[in-house]
Amino acid sequence: MNRKNLLAIILMGTFIFSCKQAAEKNQTVDLNSQQELIFPKGEKVTNNNFIGDVWVHMQVMADSVNQNSVGTVTFDPGARSNWHSHPNGQIIMSLDGEGYYQEKGSEKRILRKGDVVKCPANTPHWHGASAEKPFIQIAITSRVDGPTEWLHPVTEEQYLNGN
Numbered sequence: 001m002n003r004k005n006l007l008a009i010i011l012m013g014t015f016i017f018s019c020k021q022a023a024e025k026n027q028t029v030d031l032n033s034q035q036e037l038i039f040p041k042g043e044k045v046t047n048n049n050f051i052g053d054v055w056v057h058m059q060v061m062a063d064s065v066n067q068n069s070v071g072t073v074t075f076d077p078g079a080r081s082n083w084h085s086h087p088n089g090q091i092i093m094s095l096d097g098e099g100y101y102q103e104k105g106s107e108k109r110i111l112r113k114g115d116v117v118k119c120p121a122n123t124p125h126w127h128g129a130s131a132e133k134p135f136i137q138i139a140i141t142s143r144v145d146g147p148t149e150w151l152h153p154v155t156e157e158q159y160l161n162g163n
Helices: 003-033 156-161
Strands: 054-060 068-077 092-105 111-112 116-119 127-130 135-142
Touching: 068 092, 127 135
Parallel strands: none
Antiparallel strands: 054 068, 068 135, 092 111, 092 116, 092 127, 092 135
């Protein structure tokens, strides 16, 4: 085998090997860019207690042994709950995205992955996604003293300005 053929074989092998590595690298990047959800997205909410597209997956339903419910709530950008309150309060744990939380008479807060909010008992509040990004949260709600009291919708001004 002459030097030209050997050089051509080496170059061809290098090209094929580098293309294979690039393809594997791109495949890894594509796989890593897909978000893995910890919990299923759940069922789309069809009641009038939310504005926009919202999904709920209940992990724990309150019962006589444990009177706390635990659910994952996924809000599309711009989606939010109505004003509401809980007789025993609520805990919100931010899993992903960017969300808002506001208590009546207080400033709107921005929530990001890892943030936790303790909603006081009987305090009107709302929560949902930011206008640009979806938001996923876990809501832990005690049912000891009764169900959630749903109030009026959050106006566009309240949502955008936190007033």
